[in-house]
Amino acid sequence: MTNLLKNYLFEKKQWIDQNLPLYIEKIEAPDILKESMIYSLEAGGKRIRPILLFATINALGMDEKKGLDVACALEMIHTYSLIHDDLPSMDDDDLRRGKPTNHKVYGEAIAILAGDGLLTHSFEVIAESQELADEMKVKIISQLAKAAGPAGMVGGQVADLLGENKTLTVEELEYIHEHKTGKLLRFAVVAGAIIAGASPEQLRCLDLFAKHLGLAFQIKDDILDVEGNVEQIGKPVGSDEGKAKSTYPKLLSLEGAKKMCNEQLELAKYWLDQANVEKELLLEIADFIVKRDH
Amino acid sequence: MTNLLKNYLFEKKQWIDQNLPLYIEKIEAPDILKESMIYSLEAGGKRIRPILLFATINALGMDEKKGLDVACALEMIHTYSLIHDDLPSMDDDDLRRGKPTNHKVYGEAIAILAGDGLLTHSFEVIAESQELADEMKVKIISQLAKAAGPAGMVGGQVADLLGENKTLTVEELEYIHEHKTGKLLRFAVVAGAIIAGASPEQLRCLDLFAKHLGLAFQIKDDILDVEGNVEQIGKPVGSDEGKAKSTYPKLLSLEGAKKMCNEQLELAKYWLDQANVEKELLLEIADFIVKRDH
Known part of the structure; x- marks a missing residue:
């Protein structure tokens, strides 16, 4: 990893980490609800979605500050x-990431409501952003709802549940990932592009x-689930295997999965090249995402 | 009930009943998810929130059609x-309303996701509405997220859960209802007013x-839970009592609850009078809501 990328990831992750809880703290709501929402927001993670959003704004030569509200809303979702x-x-x-999951700490009812609260609040954060014109907000809200809703992430999660204990085709597995995780990653980049006036x-x-x-990212996740270890990925290795879920290494062999991961990375780079933007940072992030070991 | 009101309620309920499933049918998503979302949308109810929204637009002399998308989004939430x-x-x-609840039919996982899907999609419906200017959409989305989110309905549900098996003060009970059901009823009227250019x-x-x-409505709900019967209200009478929930009749006696219900209705009428709108229809709806027997 270059120093440029290292600093960028560190800075932007810190920016998100510091700002995220502020959006929740100022809400007038029962303490236990806010605590539970903040607990999961602070459980960390790499903040890849906000960073992709910022890096896209950067690649189009605009100030990342314009995207802070949308980036935080995205991380809430x-x-x-x-x-x-x-x-x-x-x-x-x-x-989850080595910490007890939300319902283990706060119970199932509060966990469901903390999720509902984060989802709902994310739309308020965008609607109230001081950085964006109304026309832009409406476009972004529409895209976000599509990416996160029944035609996107929620639909992907349903397909994932229906696919348990079945051997899926590669196409079916792709459908799941394109929706369950892919749509929100695409939103990150698309939102950044909209904000920067692409x-x-x-x-x-x-x-x-x-x-x-997004596909390369997900295939890499499956590979890490086979090759990683619990300290690195924060959950038991092979935990997907235990639930008889289809994964790329299972359907394609480990070698085949690695090959497909690289192919997807190359396709990503091809389209980045076509986009005619300052591509260095996005290119480094793409390589980092696919070459990470956790 | 006058014929004017009877026809209005019938017409507008039918309008909502016919349109609601159309928003879901056209989504590209797994069939079981769409089926589960439509199952609960079609479980009916009085459609009081959409009707309040329409009647407010009507009271300001505008065409209710401008509010159809927002009314349906509200009913989804x-x-x-x-x-x-x-x-x-x-x-x-x-x-629920005499029919098995969503998770009884589709299982818990799909029920949670159907809820998540409806919530998310409602924001898309507003953002994509052909009837409203962007400025109006942003205002409405912000108000809706506030009314439904942690500072509104979700917060009220948390307070309701925390209040179980406790004897609450009237103020605490009011907090719960003002948030759990009140904020969304207020949004119905406020959204109608925004759409009609109040x-x-x-x-x-x-x-x-x-x-x-909204408060009168909720007190009336509590009264019906004591006085109604299962065919009329679609759930076992006294079901709130079984869970040791605080209710207005319990805290104030049945007579006291009825008195408070009427006081709130009078206050509602006072403010309607101050609003300087064509008030007949909203007045009749208010009376209907508080005098209903189910």
Whole structure:
């Protein structure tokens, strides 16, 4: 990793980490609800979605500050999805990033409501942003709702549940990932592009860049689930295997999965090249995402 | 009930009933998810929130059609809240309006995701509405997120859960209802007023009208829970009592609750009078809401 990238990731992650809880602290709501929302927001993670959003704004030569509200709203939605996915009736996970999951700490009812609260509040954060014109807000809200809703992330989670204990085709697995995680990653880049005033053609190329990067990211996740260890990835290795979920290494072999991961990375780079932006930072982030070891 | 009101309620309920499923049918999403979302949307109810929204537009002399998308989005949010409230970890209800609750039919995981999907999609419906200018959409989305989120409905549900098996003060009970059900009823009227171009003073008076009407509505709900019967209210009579929840009749006696209900209705009428609008229809709706027997 270059020093440029290292500093960028560190700075922007810190920026998000510091700002996220502020949005929740100022809400007038029962303390336990706010505590539970902040607990999961602070559970950390790499903040890849906000960083992709910032880096896209940067690649189009604009100030990342314009995107802070949307980046935080996006991370709220990502966090809500993790809280709900971890619930006993869903993936039934006790640990997330090495810490007890939200419902393990606050109970199921509060965990569901913390998720509902984060999802709902994210739209308020965008609607109230001081940085964006109304026309931009409406576009971003529409894209975010599409990416996170039934045609996006929620639909992907349903497909994931329906696919348990079945051997899926690669196409079916792709459908799941393109929706469950892919749509929100694409939104990160598309939102950054909208905020920075990208042309329709730039928007199209950056969206395709994000689509292929998202798939590479997910295949890498599956590979790490086979090859990683519990300290690195924060959950038991092979935990997907235990639930008889289809993964790329299972369907394609470990070698095949690695090959597909690299192909997707190359496609991502091709579209980034076509987008006609200052591409260095996004290129480094793409490489980092796919070459990470946790 | 006058024929005017009877026809209005019938027509507008039918309009909502016919349109609501159309918004979901056209989404590209797994069938079971769409089925589950439509199941709860079609479970019916009185559609009081959309009707209040339409009647407010009407009272300001505008065409209700301008509010159809927002009315349907509002009913989606109301429906999501019922699905999540009924879950085993929340109120654990098997019946809703005389029909099995969503999780009883589709299982807990799909029920949670159907709720998440309805909530998310409602914001897309408003953002994509052909009837409203961007400035109006942003205002409405912000108000809706505030009314439904941690500072509104979600916060009220948390307070309700925390209040179980405790004897609350009337003030604490009021906090719960003002948030759990009141904020969304107020949003119905406020959104109608925004859509119809109300002045700031009209907006303020109509909001206060809705605030007091909402409280009267909720007290009436508690009274019906004591006095009604299962065919009329679609759930076992006294079901709130079973869970040791505080209710107005318990805290104030049945007579005291009826008195408070009437006082709130009078306050609602006072503010409606101040709003300087064509008030007949809203007045009749207010009377109807408080004098209903189910």
